[in-house]
Amino acid sequence: MTDTIRPEDQVLVALEDGKTFLIRVRVGQKHSTHKGAMEHDDVIGRSWGDVLITNTGARVYLLRPRWIDRMMKVHRRTNIMYPKDAAFLIAALGLQAGARVVEIGSGSGAMTIALSRAVLPGGMVFSYDRRPEFLELARDNTAAAGIEEGLVFRLREGGEALEPGVDAVFTDVPEPWAELDAIATALRGSGRFAAGTPTYNQAERLAGALPGFGFTMVETAEILVREILARPGKTRPGHRMVGHTQLLTTAVKITAPGEDDLASDSGRAAPDTGADPPEEGSGGSS
Numbered sequence: 001m002t003d004t005i006r007p008e009d010q011v012l013v014a015l016e017d018g019k020t021f022l023i024r025v026r027v028g029q030k031h032s033t034h035k036g037a038m039e040h041d042d043v044i045g046r047s048w049g050d051v052l053i054t055n056t057g058a059r060v061y062l063l064r065p066r067w068i069d070r071m072m073k074v075h076r077r078t079n080i081m082y083p084k085d086a087a088f089l090i091a092a093l094g095l096q097a098g099a100r101v102v103e104i105g106s107g108s109g110a111m112t113i114a115l116s117r118a119v120l121p122g123g124m125v126f127s128y129d130r131r132p133e134f135l136e137l138a139r140d141n142t143a144a145a146g147i148e149e150g151l152v153f154r155l156r157e158g159g160e161a162l163e164p165g166v167d168a169v170f171t172d173v174p175e176p177w178a179e180l181d182a183i184a185t186a187l188r189g190s191g192r193f194a195a196g197t198p199t200y201n202q203a204e205r206l207a208g209a210l211p212g213f214g215f216t217m218v219e220t221a222e223i224l225v226r227e228i229l230a231r232p233g234k235t236r237p238g239h240r241m242v243g244h245t246q247l248l249t250t251a252v253k254i255t256a257p258g259e260d261d262l263a264s265d266s267g268r269a270a271p272d273t274g275a276d277p278p279e280e281g282s283g284g285s286s
């Protein structure tokens with residue numbers, strides 16, 4: 001990490017009204033905002049954290065992008081996982097540098113960025129999608145986020161085999177219960193599983209199916225973030241909040257004595273709650 005901003009660096013340009021822009025700094029280019037424009041040449045050579053003044057006199061801050069900034073700034077053609085959910089999931093999946101993780105549902109690649117940041121250096125993300133155009137999009141978005149190693153994208157139809165011997169699996173697809181046979185086979189003993197689903201019906205059906213595939217400690221949670229406007233003498237919650245994104249279901253794979261092949265026993269189908277399958281493309285995220 002350098003102390004000064006160089007050509008081709010990505011910079012999070014933050015205005016005082018809270019609006020942010022993720023730009024790639026290029027010699028001779030200009031960036032316009034609703035508060036005036038700035039020349040990239042004036043950014044090059046500045047220190048991270050410097051304040052710059054636009055041509056209309058507004059202050060902008062030149063910040064290092066965090067992985068949550070990169071997630072929120074992906075080019076989106078699907079719903080994406082939100083940072084509040086991604087942060088919880090990374091902890092729940094026990095991800096750390098060197099871990100190997102499977103993702104089913106690459107989508108726009110926002111969660112792929114979070115997973116990659118968690119397992120690098122030394123780890124691997126195997127990201128699967130059944131639609132080539134979303135694999136392409138996720139590949140472009142992760143490349144733009146500067147992820148150059150430890151990531152492979154694979155085209156895969158639902159139910160097909162996954163990379164074996166992984167530490168964790170995350171799904172953001174409409175029917176995660178249909179993937180449990182393949183997931184249980186791919187996970188190492190004590191491997192962690194997590195899924196994001198937008199509806200209670202999906203979470204309920206998934207939670208019901210997991211024990212039949214050798215998973216235990218099945219828990220579902222929802223992360224609500226409420227902003228607090230902390231100001232001397234008048235601290236209170238903000239008026240707006242994100243009301244709903246995802247229900248997050250987590251579980252761990254166990255292998256009981258004499259049940260070594262529990263996971264690959266395809267005779268056990270997931271319980272059917274009779275619920276209609278959710279729409280394609282809505283994936284897990286809302």
Ligand SMILES: C[S@@+](CC[C@H](N)C(=O)[O-])C[C@H]1O[C@@H](n2cnc3c(N)ncnc32)[C@H](O)[C@@H]1O
Pocket residue numbers: 078079080081104105106107108109110111112128129130131134156157158159172173174175281282283284285
């Ligand atoms: C909501 S998007 C995932 C968004 C992603 N988590 C992100 O943060 O950008 C759901 C994706 O899952 C893919 N998908 C749906 N069912 C699938 C399955 N069974 N196997 C692989 N991909 C699937 C869809 O093509 C879509 O790209």
